[in-house]
Amino acid sequence: MAAETDRTSLTSACTAAESFTKLYYDFLDKMRHKLSKLYLENGKLVWNGNAVDGNNNIQKFYEDLPPSVHILNCLDSQPVREEAVGKQSTIQVTTAGFVTLKDRKYPFHQSFLITAKEDKWKVVSDVFRFQST
């Protein structure tokens, strides 16, 4: 049976989540043409229930959305347990806040599964929802 999660993993999950979200929302709001780099090649986005497969399609999907400004109120991160991912370093990151799309402001929440690949964190799964759908 897998052991308890140690302090080091907890701390590095926090650090990774802080760096990741800073980059991610910066790319999303200002540099969408770079977004595909943050996802695994076969990464998945589920945007208000609409599924988009593959990092290039995800970037294209976001490029078609109106300009955005995200404001984060909440951030949390956990190392994903060994029973789910074995020794593969993986974190589960959640965010919540407000996004302004063109001129409408929506409360949103988002949940990422992010895994280490060749020394880089890559998004496996990105689930985004407005609070009221």
Next chain:
Amino acid sequence: IGFEVDDEVITLPTSIPQYYVQSSAKDLISVFLQQYYQIFDSNNRKPLDAAYTQHALFSLTCNFPETGPGAKYTGIYASENRNLRRVRCSDRRNKLMVQGRAAIASVLSSLPHTTHDAASFTIDVSVVEAQLMVAVVSGVFRQVADHSPPIRFFSRSLTIVPEGTGFCIANEQLYITSATVEQIKRAFKEPAIAPVPTSPTAAVESP
């Protein structure tokens, strides 16, 4: 002389309340959630320990207005709030990570009694593999004991693994905030789905 600018009205993709990467996950997750919330909304949340793996992780984040009706009865959530944007101290962050099924059941038991509105639920199951499923569930609930219960919004991000004959949660992040005006108007208007007539722990039992 002007410019030819794109002045089209922005239309966003229509929201779809549920998504399952594999349709086979639908029944499994629906039954799991129905049984989970049957216990969660009961007077005794202790049996929920069976829904988690031995060393599962649980953490809660919340965001409420500081004054006004939305601020009422929020202290209990605020004391567990692991929002990394506010909690900077690494010791405190580690302390707010709840580890192990017994500790999780005990924190869940300390939260206010609730009634969830199943008709409001959205479910996204984005990953289904042999060893792991990723599900995000959101919706509205009210706190039972309050005289004029404020409607709240929750979102749970779950990593679910097979264990014994059933499934258990290995990672859970719970986010709680006030419901929007729109959500309050719609809350508890539609009849909830009839509960499945099985024993309440069938899908969440451990080996």
